[in-house]
Amino acid sequence: MTLLQSDLLLQVPTVIHGFTTKREDLPDWGNVSLIQGDPSHALDNRAKNTTTLDIPPEHLTFSLQEHGTTIRRVSVADRGAGSDSPESSLPPADGLIANEPGLPLAIMVADCACILIAERNGQAVGAFHSGWRGTFENMAEAAVRSFQSLFGIPPVDLAAWISPMICGNCFEVGGDVWKKFEERWGRDHLLENPLRVNLPGLIGTQLVQAGIEPSNVENSGACTFEEENLFSHRRGETPNGRMMGFISIKK
Numbered sequence: 001m002t003l004l005q006s007d008l009l010l011q012v013p014t015v016i017h018g019f020t021t022k023r024e025d026l027p028d029w030g031n032v033s034l035i036q037g038d039p040s041h042a043l044d045n046r047a048k049n050t051t052t053l054d055i056p057p058e059h060l061t062f063s064l065q066e067h068g069t070t071i072r073r074v075s076v077a078d079r080g081a082g083s084d085s086p087e088s089s090l091p092p093a094d095g096l097i098a099n100e101p102g103l104p105l106a107i108m109v110a111d112c113a114c115i116l117i118a119e120r121n122g123q124a125v126g127a128f129h130s131g132w133r134g135t136f137e138n139m140a141e142a143a144v145r146s147f148q149s150l151f152g153i154p155p156v157d158l159a160a161w162i163s164p165m166i167c168g169n170c171f172e173v174g175g176d177v178w179k180k181f182e183e184r185w186g187r188d189h190l191l192e193n194p195l196r197v198n199l200p201g202l203i204g205t206q207l208v209q210a211g212i213e214p215s216n217v218e219n220s221g222a223c224t225f226e227e228e229n230l231f232s233h234r235r236g237e238t239p240n241g242r243m244m245g246f247i248s249i250k251k
Helices: 039-053 132-136 139-151 175-185 199-209
Strands: 015-019 071-073 095-098 105-109 113-119 125-130 158-162 217-219 243-249
Touching (some): 071 139, 095 105, 095 139, 105 113, 105 125, 113 243, 125 132, 125 139, 125 243, 132 139, 132 199, 139 158, 158 199, 199 217
Parallel strands (some): 071 095, 158 217
Antiparallel strands (some): 015 243, 095 125, 113 125, 113 158
């Protein structure tokens, strides 16, 4: 398995995007996180994944992720933050959004979702991190609203892709978390015996409820816990690693 891409986002000619995978042909199985394994391998792996799409790895732009719903607008002055060390990342935010070309926005995951969103004519893009906490707090809606508030782009003009993440069959939770989701989101995306939450299904619903047309929401359908060609934090494997979703407007 190599770089994954969205059929929907591939229809936007001015947008470049991708999602890295676990690969036995790369050092540390293709890990791209500078805090997992050998940082020099991670930098090499980033380069091998992005240069095929003409994205210089030193332009990748990261923020410190903290499982919240803070979204940061990125400018050319921010380009490359976090590309060489975690310490150089932008301040904490779980969403990055931009309307300038040549600004590849990047999110790290290993069971959580990376939501990639683009205006369907390529006028703006965003990358958003949504684990169970971010999904509970509705990062998806915050992402959609940020296009409207920052750039005046209505939800109907957006296309969104939900990356591989842990699926509803595999994401077991305690009774307290399950009850929280039931009280806020109802039972449409909850399962029992054992208690589980269908996070990718709920994120898809949230994107549609925020105003994106259902036909413009694509779910990868891949489960990080089930598929060995994807990193999973919950699976507890060794070596472990992280995958990266990224998106940019072409220069």
